[in-house]
Amino acid sequence: MGAPNPWFSWSYVQANRADIVEAFTQHVGLTVEAVLIATIVSLPLALIAFRHPRWSGLVIGTSGVLYTIPSLALFAVLYPVLRDRRTTVLVGLVVYALLVLVRNILVGLRGVDPAVTDAARGLGQSPRRILFTVQLPNAVPAIVVGLRLATVSTVALVTIGVVVGYGGLGQLMYRGFTSLYRAEIVTATVLTLAIAFVADLLLWLGGRLATPWARGRR
Amino acid sequence: MSGDNVLQQALIWLNDPLNWQGPHGVPALTVEHLGMSGAAVLLAAAVALPVGVWQGHRKRGGTLVVFASNTSRALPTLALLFIFATTGLGFGNKPTVVAAALFAIPPILSHAFTGVREVDPAVRDAAGGMGMSSGRVLRAVELPLAVPLVAAGLRTAAVQVVATIPLAALVGGGGLGTIIVTGFATQQYGQVVAGGFIVAVVCLAVEGVLALVQRAVTPAPLRVAAAVGR
Numbered sequence: 001m002g003a004p005n006p007w008f009s010w011s012y013v014q015a016n017r018a019d020i021v022e023a024f025t026q027h028v029g030l031t032v033e034a035v036l037i038a039t040i041v042s043l044p045l046a047l048i049a050f051r052h053p054r055w056s057g058l059v060i061g062t063s064g065v066l067y068t069i070p071s072l073a074l075f076a077v078l079y080p081v082l083r084d085r086r087t088t089v090l091v092g093l094v095v096y097a098l099l100v101l102v103r104n105i106l107v108g109l110r111g112v113d114p115a116v117t118d119a120a121r122g123l124g125q126s127p128r129r130i131l132f133t134v135q136l137p138n139a140v141p142a143i144v145v146g147l148r149l150a151t152v153s154t155v156a157l158v159t160i161g162v163v164v165g166y167g168g169l170g171q172l173m174y175r176g177f178t179s180l181y182r183a184e185i186v187t188a189t190v191l192t193l194a195i196a197f198v199a200d201l202l203l204w205l206g207g208r209l210a211t212p213w214a215r216g217r218r
Numbered sequence: 219m220s221g222d223n224v225l226q227q228a229l230i231w232l233n234d235p236l237n238w239q240g241p242h243g244v245p246a247l248t249v250e251h252l253g254m255s256g257a258a259v260l261l262a263a264a265v266a267l268p269v270g271v272w273q274g275h276r277k278r279g280g281t282l283v284v285f286a287s288n289t290s291r292a293l294p295t296l297a298l299l300f301i302f303a304t305t306g307l308g309f310g311n312k313p314t315v316v317a318a319a320l321f322a323i324p325p326i327l328s329h330a331f332t333g334v335r336e337v338d339p340a341v342r343d344a345a346g347g348m349g350m351s352s353g354r355v356l357r358a359v360e361l362p363l364a365v366p367l368v369a370a371g372l373r374t375a376a377v378q379v380v381a382t383i384p385l386a387a388l389v390g391g392g393g394l395g396t397i398i399v400t401g402f403a404t405q406q407y408g409q410v411v412a413g414g415f416i417v418a419v420v421c422l423a424v425e426g427v428l429a430l431v432q433r434a435v436t437p438a439p440l441r442v443a444a445a446v447g448r
Contacts, residue, residue: 005304068425069418070381076398076414080224080407152292159294163388163402170296177300177389185304189297196292 009183016184020172024191027168030161031154031195034090038097038150045098046105047131056106063099071096071160085166093157097150104146108139141214144207148200155196169195227408228415237412242396248420250311251383251393255424258315258379262322263372270330270371274364275356283331287324295321295382299389311393314386321382322375329371333364366436373428380424384417394420 013020049056071092079088112135120134159170167174169188176184208215231237238244273279295317302313337360345359384395397413400406 065422068377068381068421070384070421072384072395072398073414073417073421076401076410076417080411149291152288156292156294159296160385162296163399170294173294173297173300174388177303180304182301182304185297185300189294189301192294192297193292200292 005180005182007182007186012181012183013187020187020191023169023172023188024195026166026171027155027158027192028195030086030089030093030158030168031151031199034093034154035097035147035151037090038094038101039147041094042098042101042105046102046109049102049106050109051131059102060106063102066095067099071157072163075160075163079164085161085164088164089158089161089166092161093154096157097154100150100153101143101146104149105139105143108142108146109135111142112138137211140211141207144203144210148203148207151199151203152196155192155199159192224407224411227406228411229408231406231409231412232415244394244397244416247392247394247396248416251380251420252424254311254315254383254386254391254393255318255376255380258318258383259322259372259376261315261319262375262379263326265319266323266326267330267368270327271334271356271361271364271368274331274334275352275360277335279331280335283324283328287328290321290324295385296388299385303389309390311386311391313389314383314391314393317385318379318382322379325374325378326368326371329367329374330364333367333371334360336367337363362437366432369432369435373425373432376428377421377425380421381417 045059049059074092074095075088078091079085082088082091116134116138117130120130125133158168159173161167162170162174165171169192172188173185176182176186176188236243240246269279270283273282298317298320299313302317303309307313307316334356341359341363342355345355350358383393384398386393387395387399394413394417397416398410401409401413
């Protein structure tokens, strides 16, 4: 294969602009929605596991087992039951993001300096108040690390959605693969990496803005 | 078709003796799957272990390790597989093994690097004070102490590889993923569910076995550290 199969082609991008924009929007939409849902679900789960140590073994164990299951297998089991392409991919993405988030939030909460918690208790704060005004804010850096990890993995994972025909930029990669057209695969890959990079940067910035007190330490 | 029906079909598929025999039966596919996984892990370890251990010994190259693991997280495996298909590597099992190996490098690399670098400096100093050469410190002191983390890295990589190999089926390769992909292509959703179930069970079994192996190779005094390193 020589010249007629370039690694990048501007004319391909122009001719297929609509398709690329559609796949890109689908990709970003799935990622944002999955990470948002996973965040909303994982916070209470992590808090329960943190407050009740008996549950934390169960939560960590279950998430470990689920995380070992490959995405292809999960989509395979979900699709015939859910019967909807978008829901299947979304549920799969939420599950994996959830596992990363619960673990990281838990690690963050446990890593809070006991001296700080003791000080708050000494000031007469109730356990609930300590959790929300001391422990949770102190765990923000670890939570942001988890969010970044979950988001970047989700961006890459969306592409596996091609097995059910709803894989965002993965659809373009697959089309490029079936016609062995490099420019299409590479364009979709570069865009995927760009989404991951920008999302990571935004979350990092958000994390810095949310923890003004931690800035001097780095 | 209702959910019940699909589960019923999956059970029928799993109970059909024909699916457990011959070159495309579950046992043959499992052997192929594990063979590909083993090749990928060996390939990755051959590259990542020496580099990680050496960089950790010199306490340099942290940036490289972080860069490798960040990029590998963002780059979709499928993209790499599809790109390989348009190059000399072609289709099927070979490019999948190479792709899985590439993605297995970062965990092995970072664990080996951290394992060697994080050896207590006092221990290292003591070895130096006894007159050990730098190479001997590496072989007799740093490497044995790094075993728990190196083993954890290999285990993480192996489990990840076993979970990645099913994608081979999307580029015309073999392994257990073919059950799922063929099921999707022929709209036999019972088979899809059965395939997903088998892949999940194999992954969990590999994870369980490797957890035991990791425990066995870790010297008893270091076992607590290994549990933390996971």
